Amino acid sequence: MVKRRCLVLAHETVDAFSKFDNKDAHLKTKRSRKYEDVERGPHIIRLKKGSVPDYINLTPFQEFSWGLMGNYAKLKYKGDEELESSLLKAHMPIRPEEHMAVAYTMAVILAIVGIIMAIVLPIVFSMLGLGLLLGALIGVGAAVGLPVMGFMGVKGSPGGKAKARGRDIDKRISGVMSFISAMASANVPVDVIFKELSKQEVYGEIQNEAEWITRDTELLGIDILTAVRRGALRSPSTKFQDFLQGVVTTTTSGGQLKPYFIMKSEQFEKENKLMMKQTMETMAMLAESFVTVVVAFPLFLVVILAIMAIIGGTAQSTTNILFMVIGLMIPMSQFGFIFVVWSMSQE
Numbered sequence: 541m542v543k544r545r546c547l548v549l550a551h552e553t554v555d556a557f558s559k560f561d562n563k564d565a566h567l568k569t570k571r572s573r574k575y576e577d578v579e580r581g582p583h584i585i586r587l588k589k590g591s592v593p594d595y596i597n598l599t600p601f602q603e604f605s606w607g608l609m610g611n612y613a614k615l616k617y618k619g620d621e622e623l624e625s626s627l628l629k630a631h632m633p634i635r636p637e638e639h640m641a642v643a644y645t646m647a648v649i650l651a652i653v654g655i656i657m658a659i660v661l662p663i664v665f666s667m668l669g670l671g672l673l674l675g676a677l678i679g680v681g682a683a684v685g686l687p688v689m690g691f692m693g694v695k696g697s698p699g700g701k702a703k704a705r706g707r708d709i710d711k712r713i714s715g716v717m718s719f720i721s722a723m724a725s726a727n728v729p730v731d732v733i734f735k736e737l738s739k740q741e742v743y744g745e746i747q748n749e750a751e752w753i754t755r756d757t758e759l760l761g762i763d764i765l766t767a768v769r770r771g772a773l774r775s776p777s778t779k780f781q782d783f784l785q786g787v788v789t790t791t792t793s794g795g796q797l798k799p800y801f802i803m804k805s806e807q808f809e810k811e812n813k814l815m816m817k818q819t820m821e822t823m824a825m826l827a828e829s830f831v832t833v834v835v836a837f838p839l840f841l842v843v844i845l846a847i848m849a850i851i852g853g854t855a856q857s858t859t860n861i862l863f864m865v866i867g868l869m870i871p872m873s874q875f876g877f878i879f880v881v882w883s884m885s886q887e
Contacts, residue, residue, distance in 0.1 A: 609644040628774045643690075662675035714808040714811070769788050
């Protein structure tokens with residue numbers, strides 16, 4: 541009986557001291573429930589009801605481009621780190637070689653369209669009496685310019701999409717920091733914070749970034765710090781990159797994440813207020829410019845042209861100019877200001 545009690549006390553002592561053994565604890569993925577801090581091997585992940593695995597499928601045009609220009613693209617592609625990084629940051633599930641095949645195919649199609657225009661336009665212009673030379677110049681310009689613009693546009697589309705994702709992340713990061721700091725105040729582990737963040741559709745592209753981090757930890761078995769570091773490398777937003785790098789640095793240096801999250805929340809909130817203030821000042825300046833350029837200037841121009849027509853006697857030419865001012869200049873300037881204000885409000 542005494543021997544058995546000694547064994548029990550020894551076992552309890554070992555368990556008590558094992559709680560204070562935190563060696564390399566920051567490299568392990570923490571679990572949300574008690575008694576789950578033991579590293580697990582491959583295990584089943586239950587998906588939502590009705591969900592299916594997301595396979596990488598090419599669109600019909602991408603398949604056609606790969607079949608037509610795939611060999612040429614593989615022969616010419618020597619490695620483009622900028623393109624590969626843009627595809628990753630844009631979350632475009634396509635290989636660089638396949639994307640370059642699409643760019644080459646688009647250039648070939650537009651080259652054929654440009655050659656047809658170079659043949660047809662001179663004939664049409666000569667029949668309409670607009671000049672054979674003008675039609676030939678426009679046709680040659682189309683034959684040369686369309687393939688180049690098509691190739692550069694397709695090749696640069698991942699960079700444009702990545703920048704759009706970065707703007708969306710920067711727009712929503714202040715609210716995300718409030719969400720993260722609130723969960724950190726309740727002592728929620730980091731991996732659970734990102735897992736819960738991946739379920740919040742209101743946070744747009746940040747939700748997608750959190751989904752990738754959760755995928756790395758839950759499906760691939762990567763520790764949370766490595767997953768966060770990888771998330772920082774593939775994020776298109778500089779602010780979100782700095783935040784994720786700060787999480788890794790704070791944890792590995794022995795700091796506490798709760799004060800860090802609260803500090804970043806306050807920082808991004810202040811930056812958001814400054815950005816909104818700058819936006820409002822810019823919109824106020826645009827409103828003053830609208831009154832001056834679109835409202836006052838056309839009225840003065842119409843009055844001046846009417847007076848010149850009465851005094852100078854050139855009524856027909858002045859009337860044509862008035863029609864151009866009223867029918868073209870005023871509507872185009874108004875639509876231009878509307879588009880600028882709408883795009884700023886979207887930002």
